[in-house]
Amino acid sequence: MNKKISKSKLALAILSLIITFFVWQEGLRDSLKRPSVSYDLVQKEYEITLLAQPAIPNNLKQLLGYDDPDINMREFLSDSTYSDLTDRNKIIMILLGGTENYLEINESQQLMEGEYGVVIENIRRKLVENSFMPPRDFFQQFENDKYLYHLISNKFNYDDSELINIQLAQNMFIRIMAIKFVPLFAIIAGTILVFRDLFKILKSKTINWKPFVALELDALDMVLLISGGFVVLGEVISPVFSITIVELLTKNLSQEIAQSLKIFFGYLFMTLPPLVIVYYQIKSIDNKFSFKVDYFQFNQKPLMESFRNGLKGFLMIIPFVLLTSLLMNSFIENQGGSNPLLEIVLRNNNYFAFSLLFLTTTVLAPLFEEIVFRGVLLPILSRDFGIIVGILASSFIFAIAHLSIGELAPLLVLGIGLGITRLVSGRLTSSIIMHSLWNGLTFLNLFLLRT
Numbered sequence: 001m002n003k004k005i006s007k008s009k010l011a012l013a014i015l016s017l018i019i020t021f022f023v024w025q026e027g028l029r030d031s032l033k034r035p036s037v038s039y040d041l042v043q044k045e046y047e048i049t050l051l052a053q054p055a056i057p058n059n060l061k062q063l064l065g066y067d068d069p070d071i072n073m074r075e076f077l078s079d080s081t082y083s084d085l086t087d088r089n090k091i092i093m094i095l096l097g098g099t100e101n102y103l104e105i106n107e108s109q110q111l112m113e114g115e116y117g118v119v120i121e122n123i124r125r126k127l128v129e130n131s132f133m134p135p136r137d138f139f140q141q142f143e144n145d146k147y148l149y150h151l152i153s154n155k156f157n158y159d160d161s162e163l164i165n166i167q168l169a170q171n172m173f174i175r176i177m178a179i180k181f182v183p184l185f186a187i188i189a190g191t192i193l194v195f196r197d198l199f200k201i202l203k204s205k206t207i208n209w210k211p212f213v214a215l216e217l218d219a220l221d222m223v224l225l226i227s228g229g230f231v232v233l234g235e236v237i238s239p240v241f242s243i244t245i246v247e248l249l250t251k252n253l254s255q256e257i258a259q260s261l262k263i264f265f266g267y268l269f270m271t272l273p274p275l276v277i278v279y280y281q282i283k284s285i286d287n288k289f290s291f292k293v294d295y296f297q298f299n300q301k302p303l304m305e306s307f308r309n310g311l312k313g314f315l316m317i318i319p320f321v322l323l324t325s326l327l328m329n330s331f332i333e334n335q336g337g338s339n340p341l342l343e344i345v346l347r348n349n350n351y352f353a354f355s356l357l358f359l360t361t362t363v364l365a366p367l368f369e370e371i372v373f374r375g376v377l378l379p380i381l382s383r384d385f386g387i388i389v390g391i392l393a394s395s396f397i398f399a400i401a402h403l404s405i406g407e408l409a410p411l412l413v414l415g416i417g418l419g420i421t422r423l424v425s426g427r428l429t430s431s432i433i434m435h436s437l438w439n440g441l442t443f444l445n446l447f448l449l450r451t
Contacts, residue, residue, distance in 0.1 A: 005220060013220050016227035023231055027403030036406060037342040038329075043089075044346070044449040045179065046073045047147040051164065052172035064180070070096055088148065091116045094123065095151040119152060126156065133158070144349065175448040186441075187322065190315035197316070209387060210426025213297055214379035216285050222377060225277050226397060230372065233273030242269035259344060260353035264360050271368040278376060296375030300429040309425035310433025314441075317417030317434075324413045328406070345446045354447075361443055366435035373398045373415070374422040374431045382423070391419035414438060 049056075050069035061067050074096045077089055085093065090111060111120050118141075122134045139158055142149040146163065153160035201207055242265050250258035283289045300306050341361065348354050373394050382390030395415030399408050422431040 009220065009224070012228065013223040016232050017223060019236070020227040020231040023236060024400060024403065028400070028405050031404045031406065035343075037346065040343065040346055041445075041449060043073070043076065045176070046076060048172045048176050048179075048449065051146055051150065052169050052176050054166055055169035055173035056176075087111055087114050087116055088145075091119055092148065092151065094120070095148075095155050123155065179445060179448050182444075183318070183322075183441075186315055186318050190318045193312060193316045194319065207424070209423050212379045212382065212423060212426065214383040215282060215295060215376060217281055217376075217380055219384070221281055222380060225274060225281070225372070225376065226401075229274035229277040230401065233277075234270040238269040238273060239266055242266045254350060254353075256348050256350040256353040260348070260350075260356040263341065263344070264356045264364075267360050267364055267368075271364070274372055275368070278371070296371055296428050297379075297426065298375075298429045299427040303429075306425070306427050306429040307433055309421060309427060309430035310437060313417055313421030313425075313430065313434040314437040317414060317438075320417065321410045321413050325410050328409050342442070342446060345443065346449060349450070358443055361439045362436050366432050366439060369398070370418070370422075370428055370432045370435055374418055375428045378419050378422060387423060391416055391423070395419055 046069055050073070053061075053069065073092065077085060077093050077096075080089075082090065082093070111117055118138065122132075122138065126132050133156060139149065139153060139156075139160070142152055143163060146168065150160055150164050152158075153164070243262060246258070246262045246265050250261055253261070279289055282295055341357070345354070345357050345361075348357065377397065378390055378394040380390075381393050384390075385393070395412050395418075398415040398418075399411035402408075402411055404411075418431045418435055421434050422428060425431075
């Protein structure tokens with residue numbers, strides 16, 4: 001490898017680092033202003049619980065604290081001041097009780113101008129004229145929001161059994177059981193695997209790292225790849241083109257489809273510069289690039305072995321990531337908001353748009369991020385500074401690149417797990433599968449919580 005460093009290359013690297021510092025600083029600061037999606041997740045769980053009530057066995061209701069979901073919801077929303085609630089949550093508070101008190105609040109007048117104004121108008125008329133019943137089309141406009149539709153129907157003694165029936169309750173019961181017990185089983189399985197492997201390590205007094213091959217690149221090349229390719233070109237310049245192109249193509253499409261297309265193509269455009277840089281970096285080593293050469297140690301065959309290693313790593317990291325999240329929530333009050341993509345997935349009701357988001361989060365993101373962070377960066381850092389430093393450093397860069405203060409610690413732990421899986425298995429494919437499973441579990445949880 002040519003050790004001579006050109007002045008232009010060095011200057012470009014320094015400029016990229018400076019831009020990266022300001023971009024990441026601004027991104028992390030902005031994350032403090034974003035609301036956390038965890039609030040919406042808890043609320044959605046309460047909503048599903050109410051809709052599932054007819055199908056939940058009585059003993060299970062008491063065991064899980066599902067006796068009165070209305071009280072749970074009211075207490076949950078009461079933790080926020082009325083003025084801080086969304087219009088939908090204000091309507092929910094009004095429908096759940098104390099309507100006379102809430103309707104006297106001056107701020108509720110603002111609801112009259114929004115999509116829920118007709119609800120306020122009809123509730124006020126009901127208070128004056130007890131026998132009043134709104135027309136059928138009033139209820140029909142809320143049929144896509146099953147929880148709100150149910151509350152509104154109850155307020156006016158309207159028969160909602162056509163939509164809110166036992167079939168819906170059974171569907172919601174299956175969802176709530178999956179939300180509760182799939183992570184629990186994963187935690188149990190992961191904990192068993194952790195103790196089993198820990199016992200093996202203590203017994204043999206060594207970790208069986210597989211041989212890894214690092215590209216003949218140096219620290220300056222990594223700066224150009226991460227700062228220049230991933231941040232400057234990928235996160236700053238590429239969005240200008242991707243957003244412009246997608247906006248031209250989605251003028252006549254629904255907001256949900258347009259939004260998902262922006263994310264999908266935005267991610268594609270973001271991945272191109274780093275991959276092109278890696279291509280030319282590899283080509284500069286021996287003047288050629290061949291797709292037949294496994295530069296990143298995918299080692300996908302046998303595929304079942306790669307999947308087994310990925311699944312094992314996924315299960316083993318779950319207890320650590322969840323424990324980290326729990327500790328962060330316990331000791332730090334304002335951690336910043338979640339990845340905006342989570343809220344977009346939670347509120348998306350178009351299946352085509354949902355499929356695009358699923359493809360982006362479970363295929364494109366794991367493949368691209370693993371190539372950059374565990375395929376290129378990790379082996380080079382491990383070669384130059386040792387495996388432990390390599391895993392920690394690449395995981396920290398991986399975590400901070402997601403630009404979320406609240407998710408920084410959990411992502412750092414996840415990155416460590418991905419790095420260990422990559423080096424213990426000797427397969428990049430295993431860490432890709434592990435990453436995909438992690439994103440898939442998050443995606444599944446958001447999908448199940450939609451009402």
